[in-house]
Amino acid sequence: MRTGAIAAILIATAVTLGTAHPAFSADAAFTQFIVSLWPEAQAAGVSRATFDRETSGLEPDYKLPDLLLPGRPATGAPSQAEFVQVPADYVKEASIARLAAEGQRLMQKHRAALTEIEKRFGVPGTIVLAIWGRETDFGRHRLPYDTLRVVATQAYVGRRKEQFRTEFIQALKLLGEGAVARRDFRSSWAGATGLTQFLPSEYYKHGIDLDGDGRVDIWHSVPDALASAAQQLVNKGWEAGVRWAYEVKAPVNVDCTMGVPEVTKPIAEWLRAGFVPVRGQRLSAAEQAQPASLLQVEGIYGPAFLTTKNYFVIKEYNFSDLYVLFVGHLADRMVNSQPFATAWSASTQLRSADVEAMQRHLTRIGLYKDKLDGKAGMLTRAALGAYQKSAGLKVDCWPSEAVLRSMSGGR
Known part of the structure; x- marks a missing residue:
């Protein structure tokens, strides 16, 4: 009988037995699942010795989030701070x-590497330092999980099985080649590893040996980790010489529903529409010619920004506006001690379940076409503003109790 068939029978048995012997049944099926991956690993260049050594005794971690387990309620990804905290709590002064003070110290310590990074990739050293600071607190945060166990578990019972199947094979390659x-x-919990948090496949796509020792080491070599982060940004479209964003004062009558990537126009047009760079900053003709989008992460409250192409490149690293604001602002603070010119408001954040309920309602009435994820991102905020317009409510593009009550009454 083929290995895949054996695994299928064991998985079916685990589901049928329910909770009678869940650990034994599921683990036996997991072992067979891992065995079934050998041909893919072999095709990717993993040796039999590496496969046997690294998978011997490997067990799944059913405590990880984002799993689909037979007989158990579906678990989602954990509530990342980027998506459940209000800006004042996430981008905490x-x-x-x-981190800015530590970043200034590290700028001096790694000046040679950062200079080379800026020269080779056109990415400011402060940006990659800020990513390192946000991801692992400049290496002080010890990552809690065994990477191979994580990607194996996610490949077996995760929500993104195919993606993590690839990550598992790539993780075996890393171990077999002695990279780590x-x-x-x-x-x-999601398999991101190293000082600047790469998935195993990203190591092969973007890894750079900047320190010249003949190997790419994103776990111990700061030059390699920072250069690899810069290479990833470049591969995702980073444009040299362009800022990540400009903080502006929005006009009183601003239409917050314009705050989506699809509404992009030269910065000069935004300025003519009444948006004013903060602190009297004067933009050059080249800067004013850059295309930009409006960002108001608290709706009409708090700071407003005109975001460039590079803003969205950083967002490829972590799909959260607050993450990009943290990284961009931290990078700025390494060379300028001034905080945002406009303070964050005292806004409150609704529960993810409430935001998802809003998204469902907005979808039903044709104002929203994106994911139902309970996160108040750009498209959700714009759709909320459109709903507020249609319902005769104050248009602030923010998920509030008042809007939730209005939607509940209209169902």
């Missing part, structure tokens, strides 16, 4: 100030 020792191969 105390955290920014502490298993004891140092630590990751987040």
